[in-house]
Each structure stands twice: as structure tokens, then as C-alpha cells.
């Protein structure tokens with residue numbers, strides 16, 4: 001009897017260890033926000049090291065261009081579609097990512113990663129974590145990252161008056177997700193990035209299929225965000241059309257009702273998660289990130 005018990009114990013520990021090996025944590029790809037870069041030690045560089053320490057897995061932080069200066073500039077001036085194309089090639093060629101990865105987007109990096117998932121068939125993303133991403137765009141840029149207040153002001157005025165002019169759409173990244181609720185028709189027609197990845201003009205069935213392959217879509221909203229207007233965009237909500245005061249949630253929107261992006265399925269299957277955290281744009285305590293993101297979405301348990 002004792003021997004059988006011992007053998008069972010031995011077997012279960014062998015099985016246990018086999019699972020142990022398999023439960024190595026999934027690699028992670030990071031996409032930084034506006035005014036930031038892949039690798040500043042005080043922001044994503046440090047974040048990457050901390051993640052690596054905690055999870056012991058491969059972390060790749062996306063860099064657009066050949067150095068951090070170009071990387072920051074490209075966050076303002078290189079069209080998201082070009083950025084996505086470049087990133088699609090880089091990630092598809094990385095053998096360490098071939099079995100799939102989790103993706104974490106910071107601010108505009110959130111909607112760019114979503115665009116990447118929808119457009120790049122040669123990568124496999126398990127879950128997308130969007131930290132303050134603007135999935136219905138912005139109608140206001142009260143503060144804009146590393147730029148000075150006066151430059152931000154200029155940017156905002158420019159966007160308010162000229163966001164949908166061809167040359168601005170082509171040269172200013174933030175114009176490509178400028179969403180004017182007073183003129184939805186022009187936004188849908190002229191936005192060269194957001195209106196496309198949100199299927200506002202036509203329904204691209206590939207976009208829907210690829211988004212629906214995600215295990216989880218995690219949307220994090222910063223309750224006291226002073227950079228994003230309206231902040232509900234971080235949860236796929238936006239202003240009700242025709243005005244810029246009242247906001248509506250994703251589930252109350254026509255966009256959801258028409259199911260333009262196939263999000264109903266993700267909602268029904270509880271694969272879309274609306275998380276909020278107190279604090280300004282991208283200001284979250286590491287302890288919060290560990291408890292609500294790492295433990296739940298980034299650790300492979302069995």
C-alpha cells in the first residue's frame with residue numbers, strides 16, 4: 001500500500017514538473033506612447049527590466065527608427081500605418097516571439113498594437129493590455145507628453161482646425177486618431193488610421209477575425225487622466241455624436257450596436273476587461289500592476 005502511494009506521488013510530481021516546464025511565462029512586447037521611447041531608463045527601459053525580473057521571460061520594447069531620438073520623433077511624425085508595417089516585419093522575424101506573445105501598449109501604443117493585431121497575420125498575440133489607449137480617438141490634447149505647454153496648445157489648435165486635411169493626416173500621428181464628434185462624417189471619411197482600424201468605412205472581416213482571436217482584451221482607464229479627452233476613449237467609449245459634453249460607453253454606442261469590430265463576441269465571452277485605476281495618465285503603482293495585470297493576465301498558471 002505504501003509503495004503504491006509512493007509511486008502515485010512520484011508520478012504526480014513528474015506530471016507536475018512537466019507542466020512546470022510548459023508554464024514558462026509568455027514573452028511580452030511593449031509599445032511606448034507619444035513623447036516616449038522604447039528604452040528610456042526612467043520609463044519603458046526601467047519597466048522592461050522590472051517585468052523581466054518578475055516574470056523571467058523575453059521582453060521586447062518596440063523602437064521605431066534606429067535610435068531613441070528618432071523613436072521619439074516618429075511617435076509624432078511617422079504615420080501609424082508605416083509604423084505598424086515595420087513592426088509587423090520585425091516581430092514576425094523574431095524567433096523568440098514565434099510561439100506567441102502578450103502585448104502591452106502605453107497610451108497611443110495601445111491603439112497601434114490593436115492595429116498591428118488586426119493587420120499583421122504573421123504574429124500571434126495572446127492578450128492585449130491597453131494602458132490608457134485611445135480606442136475611439138481623442139478630441140482634445142490638454143497635455144501632450146514631453147512637449148511644452150505652448151507647443152501642445154499649438155498642436156491642439158492645429159488639430160482642431162486642420163486634422164482632416166490630407167497633409168496633416170500624412171504628417172502628424174495624432175491627427176490620425178483625432179475624432180471630431182461634431183463632424184463624425186468627416187472623421188469617418190478622412191481619418192487615415194483610426195477610422196480604418198475601427199471599421200468605420202467598410203467592414204474588414206479580417207480585422208474582426210484577428211481581434212476575436214485574442215484571449216483577453218484588457219482596457220485600462222486612468223480615472224484622473226489629464227491628457228486624454230474624453231477619457232472614456234480608453235474604454236472604447238466616446239462623446240455622443242453631434243456634441244462634445246456627454247459621453248457614452250462602448251455598449252451604448254452605435255459602433256457597438258452595429259458590431260463593426262466584432263466586440264460583442266468578446267463581451268459575451270467575458271474576454272474584454274474594463275479596468276480602472278486612480279491617478280493621472282499612465283501613473284499607476286507597480287503594486288497595482290502586479291496584482292491586476294501580471295498575476296491575472298501575464299503569468300501562465302496551470
Ligand SMILES: *[C@@H]1O[C@H](CO)[C@@H](O)[C@H](O)[C@H]1NC(C)=O
Nearest residue numbers: 222223224225277278279280
Ligand atoms: C480621481 O477620480 C476619481 C473618480 O472620478 C475620484 O473619485 C477621485 O477622487 C479622483 N482622485 C484624485 C486624486 O483626484
Ligand SMILES: CC(=O)N[C@H]1CO[C@H](CO)[C@@H](O)[C@@H]1O
Nearest residue numbers: 048052053056057058059060
Ligand atoms: C531583455 C530581456 O528580455 N532580457 C532577459 C529576460 O529574462 C530572460 C530569462 O531570465 C533572459 O533570457 C532575457 O534575455
